[in-house]
Amino acid sequence: MSEPTEAIPEPVRIPDHDLDDLAATVSRLVAENRTHGQLLDRLTSEGAEMQSAPSEQAAPASEDTQEETDPSSVFILALDDEAYAVELAALRFWVDHLVLRTYGREVTTSRPWCQQWSEHPEAVARLHALWLAWQQFTDVEAGLAGPSIWHRDHLDPALLQLRSADGPFAACTTSAARPNHRLLASPVPASEAA
Known part of the structure; x- marks a missing residue:
């Protein structure tokens, strides 16, 4: 009796013109992986420093204190002062090393930018939301179209x-040769207007 033999699959052949695209994609993925690794290492070391810092009271965590330490939202505007500062530092790293290096086009009067963007609450909120979406849409579970969706639905708007x-x-920098920073006044809420 002869045993069935499994068919050996043919080797995958990629046309030469597709190799450049494949090489560019692999290079981009390696660079993104390196950036993610650096960010993860930095965040891990900051977290370890925070955990190793002595606390004023080393009381066991009860359910009440656990609820206080778990934020109800991951959005930066919902965080307390300490968590806000930690999240802002991580956001600043991401903006400086990924967003500005990749998408930071020339500063002009029609396209201003502020080097002190972290002092603009609206900018912090929008950039943080963009970062959260980036984390979701560049994850493997987002699928191959994830980065494209992130560009279309989040980055561009x-x-x-x-x-x-x-x-x-x-009111800030409109020419790279003349840096400027100024916070614009916000509308006064009706409860404070009277």
């Missing part, structure tokens, strides 16, 4: 709002 001539940086 966020940059249009941030860098518009009437956006949060409207």
Whole structure:
């Protein structure tokens, strides 16, 4: 009796013109992986430093204190002062090393930017939301179209709002040769107007 033999699959052949695209994709993925690794290492070391810092009271965590330490939202505006500062430091790293290096086009009057963007609450909120979406859509579970969806649905609209001539940086730098930072006044809530 002869045993059935499994068919050996043919080797995958990639046309030469597709090799450049494949090599570019692999290079991009390696660079993104390196960036993610550096960010993860930095966040891990910051977290270890925070955990090793002596606390004023080393009481066992009860359910009440656990609820206080678990934020009800991951959005930066919902965080307490300490968590906000930690999240802002991580956001600043991401903005400086990924967003500005990759998408930071020339500063002009129609496309202003502020080097002190972290002092603009609207910019912090929009960039943090963009970062959260980036984390979700660049994850393997987002699928191959994840980065494209992130660009279309998150990056492009966020940059249009941030860098518009009437956006949060409207009074800030409009020429790289003349850095400027100024916070615009916000509307006064009706409860404070009277």
